[in-house]
Amino acid sequence: MRRIYIIQGLMIALLAGFFFGFGSFKLSVASPGDSSDPLVTAAWVDWYVNGEFSPLENTAKQARQDFEKFKSRKHLVLFWGCEKAWVNGFEELLDAAPYAPEGHTYVPVRFIAENLDFTVEWYPEQMLVVCKAPMQTIAMQIGSTIASVQGPRDLVAREVSLPAAPYIANNRTMVPLRFISEYFGCQVLWDGDLLRIDVIKE
Numbered sequence: 001m002r003r004i005y006i007i008q009g010l011m012i013a014l015l016a017g018f019f020f021g022f023g024s025f026k027l028s029v030a031s032p033g034d035s036s037d038p039l040v041t042a043a044w045v046d047w048y049v050n051g052e053f054s055p056l057e058n059t060a061k062q063a064r065q066d067f068e069k070f071k072s073r074k075h076l077v078l079f080w081g082c083e084k085a086w087v088n089g090f091e092e093l094l095d096a097a098p099y100a101p102e103g104h105t106y107v108p109v110r111f112i113a114e115n116l117d118f119t120v121e122w123y124p125e126q127m128l129v130v131c132k133a134p135m136q137t138i139a140m141q142i143g144s145t146i147a148s149v150q151g152p153r154d155l156v157a158r159e160v161s162l163p164a165a166p167y168i169a170n171n172r173t174m175v176p177l178r179f180i181s182e183y184f185g186c187q188v189l190w191d192g193d194l195l196r197i198d199v200i201k202e
Contacts, residue, residue: 073202074186076115078107078177080195087115096172098197104164105197106174116184116201122173129166129173133184140166140175149183 077086083097095108109129113120118133127142135152145165150157166175178188181199189198 076199078197105177109173109175
């Protein structure tokens, strides 16, 4: 009987401690938006998502922009007399090796067009080669040092002097590399010790 009284007394003491704040029992109310709050509002969710993911979204956007810029960048490396070229570090074979009579480097027009993103049209009756990019055109005649160009600021085509005339060798149209590259906005670097030409398009 005594044991029953003891158990009942302990139960009463525990209940009293719960209701009157004795012991470690405490009632707490979750703050709005707290992890323990079962009623999370849509406004809080928006605030949380924007705070957590907006920086990530901005970083991803910048990465995409950097990638597009890198993808459009071209770096061509050529050597006099070598039928191999490197485009953004990848090796390619040329139809004909760069040749430099009288100090002016010639390259096959198809190779330079494909890698600098302009098109080439050939008119055999006039012996005319036409290079086109958006808002830019160069027309050159085989054997002539006069070219016709038209850019975004030109209302009509105008004549310019070429440093050397285009020519045909082994059914390949060879054009002056520096003139073509610089007209289409590329930088051309020359290393006389290595006989190396770098063409860079940003």
